[in-house]
Structure formats: structure tokens, C-alpha cells
Amino acid sequence: MYPHERSLVKKLGDKPFALVGVNSDDDLEALKKVLETEQITWRSFRNNQEGGQVVSKDWNIQGWPTVFLIDHKGVIRQKYIGAPEEEKLDTAIEKLLEAAEKDAKPAK
Amino acid sequence: MKWAGCGLLVFLLALPASWGDEPPKDKEAKKEPTLKERYDALLKDFNSQRSAIVAEAQKAKADEQQKLYQKYLGVGKEFAEKFFKLAEDDPKGTIGQDSLFWVIQNGMGSPVFEKASEKVNTLVAEMPIKDLNTRLSRTQPNPALVEAVLKRAEKDEKDAAAGDLVAWVATRGAYLPGGQKAIDRLIDKYPDHPMVERAVASLGRMSGPDGETKLKAILEKDVKPKVKAAAALGLGRVLAEKTDELAEKPAEADKVAAEGEKYLTMAIDLSKDNKVAKEDAEGVLRALRTLRVGKEAPDIKGGDLDGKEFKLSDYRGKVVMLDFWGNW
Numbered sequence: 143m144y145p146h147e148r149s150l151v152k153k154l155g156d157k158p159f160a161l162v163g164v165n166s167d168d169d170l171e172a173l174k175k176v177l178e179t180e181q182i183t184w185r186s187f188r189n190n191q192e193g194g195q196v197v198s199k200d201w202n203i204q205g206w207p208t209v210f211l212i213d214h215k216g217v218i219r220q221k222y223i224g225a226p227e228e229e230k231l232d233t234a235i236e237k238l239l240e241a242a243e244k245d246a247k248p249a250k
Numbered sequence: 251m252k253w254a255g256c257g258l259l260v261f262l263l264a265l266p267a268s269w270g271d272e273p274p275k276d277k278e279a280k281k282e283p284t285l286k287e288r289y290d291a292l293l294k295d296f297n298s299q300r301s302a303i304v305a306e307a308q309k310a311k312a313d314e315q316q317k318l319y320q321k322y323l324g325v326g327k328e329f330a331e332k333f334f335k336l337a338e339d340d341p342k343g344t345i346g347q348d349s350l351f352w353v354i355q356n357g358m359g360s361p362v363f364e365k366a367s368e369k370v371n372t373l374v375a376e377m378p379i380k381d382l383n384t385r386l387s388r389t390q391p392n393p394a395l396v397e398a399v400l401k402r403a404e405k406d407e408k409d410a411a412a413g414d415l416v417a418w419v420a421t422r423g424a425y426l427p428g429g430q431k432a433i434d435r436l437i438d439k440y441p442d443h444p445m446v447e448r449a450v451a452s453l454g455r456m457s458g459p460d461g462e463t464k465l466k467a468i469l470e471k472d473v474k475p476k477v478k479a480a481a482a483l484g485l486g487r488v489l490a491e492k493t494d495e496l497a498e499k500p501a502e503a504d505k506v507a508a509e510g511e512k513y514l515t516m517a518i519d520l521s522k523d524n525k526v527a528k529e530d531a532e533g534v535l536r537a538l539r540t541l542r543v544g545k546e547a548p549d550i551k552g553g554d555l556d557g558k559e560f561k562l563s564d565y566r567g568k569v570v571m572l573d574f575w576g577n578w
């Protein structure tokens with residue numbers, strides 16, 4: 143999924159879009175190397191937070207990857223279990239971006 | 251006991267003498283290997299050849315991987331004939347049976363595969379059910395084997411152990427064509443079998459409307475509370491998933507969600523004595539109420555990979571793609 147995610151981040155750089163991860167890896171050292179080689183520039187929460195909070199448990203995640211699309215108002219608009227089809231994902235993001243940009247324009 | 255003790259003593263006294271003796275060792279080496287030794291040697295050889303290919307594949311480039319994968323499969327084909335020969339040398343014994351089962355597990359595509367498969371079918375039809383169950387517990391299902399096992403279970407329907415045969419197919423081979431039939435049969439004929447709940451739960455993980463229809467049918471039946479609980483939880487899962495596919499039709503999504511909540515509440519009520527099942531159902535219900543499409547995303551506050559704190563709500567005003575990921 144990295145190549146498509148990289149291209150989304152690049153393509154939508156000047157749009158109101160953000161890719162945010164929740165990462166479940168245990169080996170942080172190994173992961174940092176992957177971030178470098180795969181050019182993963184977007185930010186991720188650690189899944190296992192200090193104090194015992196587990197984000198994937200709060201979100202009842204049953205399979206990895208699971209991807210949510212959240213609109214500019216903070217409402218969940220899509221949920222994909224397993225890697226989403228690129229075309230479907232792109233179309234859904236485009237649609238949400240249109241709505242976000244429309245709302246961002248000052249009312250006449 | 252007295253005789254056994256004497257035997258051991260004689261054995262111990264004899265040991266040093268034979269250790270010091272070189273020639274008898276040579277004689278032993280020339281002795282024909284036993285069937286068991288031949289089987290173990292073949293298996294060891296096979297495993298080491300495969301490991302070598304795996305090691306090679308880990309270093310190979312992407313375009314060579316496919317070739318190595320074919321080579322990996324080829325080892326199974328090559329050894330299938332050796333194992334089949336061993337089976338022919340031991341037509342009635344357990345080593346022969348081990349060898350035949352080995353061929354149908356690893357020798358797909360080999361010229362002896364069909365012959366081995368036929369022999370296995372005969373074994374499945376005739377060997378004592380108890381032995382068959384033991385053997386199946388360490389065997390991976392495949393379509394032909396599943397069919398033979400189900401046929402045997404039908405023939406010996408009255409035997410309590412036939413339920414174990416059906417359960418093996420229902421749980422291990424749920425994804426195969428005969429798997430669905432086995433799940434239905436297990437629920438119908440052996441409703442008290444310990445694997446029934448697991449079989450029912452697997453219906454809740456099926457995609458498409460099939461799972462929903464079957465689970466509703468189970469709830470109509472007079473089944474034990476724990477089976478009912480598993481069916482209700484399965485239905486809750488199916489319906490929760492359905493709401494996420496109705497992103498464009500909010501009114502319909504709400505209706506499906508309400509139905510899902512009903513079944514999940516039922517599952518929680520029926521699972522008072524089963525902590526794991528209860529927590530499972532509660533998790534799905536909570537997600538259906540707060541995390542489904544159309545609901546406001548709960549905030550996430552926490553550290554990033556460098557330990558710096560941030561919040562999901564920092565991105566309000568932007569479209570966020572939230573990816574639960576891991577590098578595996």
C-alpha cells in the first residue's frame with residue numbers, strides 16, 4: 143500500500159487532505175528504517191500508547207489494514223477492512239475533498 | 251517385574267562390549283533400513299531441500315521469486331513418488347498410511363497424486379473412526395479429502411465420533427466447497443458438539459447475504475443458548491459490516507444498524523456466563539454505535555513514533571485518511 147499512499151500524499155499536497163496512521167509494530171528501530179526506505183513521511187500514532195491505551199481496541203479493529211475516511215467535519219464516511227481498491231479509495235477521497243473545499247470558501 | 255529387571259541388567263553389562271567393537275557396527279549399517287527409518291529419512295531430506303529454496307528466495311530478486319516458488323512446489327511433486335513407493339511397500343501399516351496422507355498433502359500435480367488420493371479415500375471410508383480423527387487432527391483439508399470425510403460421517407451417522415469428522419471439516423475446511431455443508435450438518439445433527447459455536451461464528455465472517463440468511467435460520471431453531479448467542483453475535487457482525495457498505499444510503503444504514511444492535515444486545519444477554527463472548531459482543535456493539543459510517547470519529551490523543559503528542563482532531567477541516575497499519 144505504501145506506493146499508493148506516497149502518491150496520494152504527493153498528489154494532494156496542496157489540498158485539505160491528511161494521511162494519518164496508527165502503527166502496531168513492536169520493533170520501533172526496524173520500523174524507523176522502513177520509514178526511511180519507503181519514504182513514509184506521514185505521521186502515525188503508536189497503537190500501544192503509554193498507560194496501556196490501545197488505539198485499535200478503542201476502534202474495535204478486527205483486521206489489518208483497516209482504513210477510515212473522515213470528512214472535514216470529523217464524520218466517518220468510509221470504512222475499508224483490508225487494503226482498499228485504489229480506484230474506489232481515490233474516488234471517495236475526491237468526493238470528500240470537493241465538499242471540504244466548498245465549505246472552506248467564504249459565503250457570498 | 252523380576253524378569254524385566256534381569257533383562258535390563260544383562261543389557262547394561264553387554265553395552266561396554268559392543269561399544270568397543272568396531273565390526274558389528276559395520277554389519278548394522280548394512281542392515282535394511284526399517285520402514286520408519288525410510289519415512290523419517292525422506293521427510294528430513296524433503297525438509298532440507300525446501301528450506302534451502304526458502305533461504306535462496308529470501309535473497310532473490312522479485313522476478314526470480316516466482317521461479318523459486320515453482321521449484322519449491324516441484325520438490326513436493328518429486329518426493330511424492332518416493333513416498334508413494336514407501337506406501338506400496340507397507341500396504342497395511344501405519345507408515346504406509348502416513349506416506350499416502352503425505353502425498354495428498356504435498357504432492358499436488360504429481361503423477362501418483364490421483365492414485366494416492368483414491369487409496370486415501372478407501373482408508374477414510376474403512377479405518378476406525380477414532381483413528382481417522384486422530385489422523386485428521388494433523389492433516390490439512392483439501393477438497394477431495396473433505397468429500398471423503400463427509401461421506402464417511404454420513405455412513406456412520408449414529409457413531410458419536412462422526413460428529414468430530416463433521417466438526418473437522420466445518421472448522422478447518424470452512425473455506426472449501428464442502429465446508430458450508432459441514433457447518434450446516436454439524437448444527438443440525440450434532441447441536442451439542444463443542445465445536446458448534448465456532449462453526450456458527452464462522453458464518454458471521456462470511457461475506458455476502460448467505461451468512462445472514464443461515465444465521466437467522468439458526469435463531470429460528472430450538473438450539474442451546476450458547477449456540478443462539480454465537481448466532482446472534484455472528485448476525486451482529488454481518489449487519490455491522492453491512493452498514494459500512496451503505497455509506498451512500500444513510501437511512502438504510504440506520505435501519506440495518508438498529509437491527510444489528512438488537513441481535514448484539516441479545517448476544518450479550520445470552521452470554522452472561524461467557525466472559526470472552528460477552529466482551530466480543532460488547533466490542534462490536536460499541537463499534538456499531540460509535541464507529542460506523544455516519545458517526546463522528548472519536549478523538550485519538552497520543553504519541554507519534556517519536557513520542558511527540560498529537561491529536562486526530564488537530565486535522566479538523568481536512569479530509570483524513572486514517573490507516574491502521576503495521577509493517578508486516
